[in-house]
Amino acid sequence: MNILVTGGTGFIGSHTVVELIKAGHRVVILDNLSNSKELVLGRISRVLELEGIKNADLPFYMVDIRDREGLAAMFEAEPVFDCCIHFAGLKAVGESVLKPWEYYENNVYGTLVLVDEMRKAGCKSIIFSSSATVYGVPDFSPIPETAQKHAAMHPYGATKSMLEDILTDLHTADVKNGDENPWNVVILRYFNPIGAHRSGLIGEDPSGIPNNLMPYITQVAVGRLAKLGVFGNDYQTHDGTGVRDYIHVVDLAKGHVAALKAVEEKCGVEIFNLGTGVGYSVLDVVHAFEEANGIEIPYEIKPRRPGDIDSYYSNPAKAQEVLGWKAELDLVDMCRDSWNWQKNNPKGYI
Numbered sequence: 001m002n003i004l005v006t007g008g009t010g011f012i013g014s015h016t017v018v019e020l021i022k023a024g025h026r027v028v029i030l031d032n033l034s035n036s037k038e039l040v041l042g043r044i045s046r047v048l049e050l051e052g053i054k055n056a057d058l059p060f061y062m063v064d065i066r067d068r069e070g071l072a073a074m075f076e077a078e079p080v081f082d083c084c085i086h087f088a089g090l091k092a093v094g095e096s097v098l099k100p101w102e103y104y105e106n107n108v109y110g111t112l113v114l115v116d117e118m119r120k121a122g123c124k125s126i127i128f129s130s131s132a133t134v135y136g137v138p139d140f141s142p143i144p145e146t147a148q149k150h151a152a153m154h155p156y157g158a159t160k161s162m163l164e165d166i167l168t169d170l171h172t173a174d175v176k177n178g179d180e181n182p183w184n185v186v187i188l189r190y191f192n193p194i195g196a197h198r199s200g201l202i203g204e205d206p207s208g209i210p211n212n213l214m215p216y217i218t219q220v221a222v223g224r225l226a227k228l229g230v231f232g233n234d235y236q237t238h239d240g241t242g243v244r245d246y247i248h249v250v251d252l253a254k255g256h257v258a259a260l261k262a263v264e265e266k267c268g269v270e271i272f273n274l275g276t277g278v279g280y281s282v283l284d285v286v287h288a289f290e291e292a293n294g295i296e297i298p299y300e301i302k303p304r305r306p307g308d309i310d311s312y313y314s315n316p317a318k319a320q321e322v323l324g325w326k327a328e329l330d331l332v333d334m335c336r337d338s339w340n341w342q343k344n345n346p347k348g349y350i
């Protein structure tokens with residue numbers, strides 16, 4: 001298939017581009033480089049070489065999804081896309097509380113412009129990067145896709161929840177209007193992506209002090225940060241620290257390749273959790289990292305982080321049943337590959 005990947009130089013996007021090309025798809029990458037670097041393209045090529053694919057064609061457009069003219073010119077220059085995998089967006093929860101306008105404008109308005117230019121260009125299939133955050137404080141775990149969505153806990157979460165609804169409405173309206181070619185919308189709700197390609201050539205490169213657990217751990221391991229703060233040890237979990245469903249980014253990337261099957265089958269609207277179905281606590285992750293890599297991670301218990309909840313993890317059964325996709329890699333793989341990336345790139349992409 002001919003696939004447009006927005007946000008394709010970012011963390012999840014870059015890994016997905018690799019898996020798409022390995023699976024034989026043609027990929028065009030679009031990114032405004034607000035949270036990634038162009039040199040990622042060279043890294044993707046090197047990963048593909050290691051995977052036996054030499055001189056892969058990687059067309060790249062440095063275009064913002066809010067830029068109508070830029071998008072229109074890109075669609076004009078490229079053959080009609082079979083699908084857009086839409087990663088582009090801002091994703092920092094704390095920042096979204098301080099800059100809500102920027103999050104709504106970039107994520108919601110940006111996606112409205114993108115889908116408008118897509119339909120003008122004859123592409124009405126989208127795979128959208130959503131998040132487990134749309135479940136809010138879930139009623140129970142493991143969480144199936146049919147679970148009730150709850151009020152967003154921050155503007156970032158609100159953008160994901162709204163965009164799920166907006167994209168669903170596009171499909172519904174097409175059906176009501178008797179459109180012979182209604183939108184296909186695959187909503188993928190990611191749990192907690194960590195890890196990196198096993199080559200250590202591409203990985204997660206947060207700017208500033210990391211907000212998320214694994215990049216914080218790897219930066220302690222590499223000596224950029226002194227010690228990990230563990231946010232709370234009085235949660236209702238087996239060791240008192242927060243439990244999450246960590247998923248290897250390469251498994252997650254493969255989930256997008258699998259999701260193309262739903263698009264090909266003209267699925268209408270389908271929602272899939274992408275997680276492992278297993279919850280690990282903060283201290284489980286710390287100890288797994290220490291064991292996998294033989295490195296001690298100094299940590300101290302800190303107060304709870306506002307907005308955090310005790311525990312949530314996915315029920316990933318639907319993705320296996322419908323798409324034939326299942327996470328294969330375990331927490332040890334995630335810890336090993338996260339560290340391999342960080343130790344080879346102590347300052348990230350430079």
Ligand code: NAD
Pocket residue numbers: 006007008009010011012013030031032033034035036063064065066086087088089090091106110129130131132190191192193
């Ligand atoms: P990332 O920041 O590494 O990648 C996002 C990419 O989008 C970046 O390269 C950035 O430059 C680009 N971008 C941002 N705004 C843009 C715009 N207006 N126009 C064009 N490009 C733009 O983030 P990621 O971790 O790879 O996340 C990818 C997607 O998955 C995001 O939509 C994110 O919200 C979602 N998601 C991420 C996680 C996670 O924990 N990483 C979890 C759930 C959902």
Ligand code: WQD
Pocket residue numbers: 091093130131132133191192193211212213214216228229230231232241242243244282305308
């Ligand atoms: C995991 C656990 C923390 C950092 C976030 C977003 C979510 C999704 C994935 C985008 C929690 C603890 C963390 C640290 C710690 N992203 N922790 N010390 O909050 O589950 O999910 O990323 O859609 O929307 O909210 O991930 O990695 O920040 O935290 O103790 O320095 O690690 O309290 O229990 P989270 P996280």
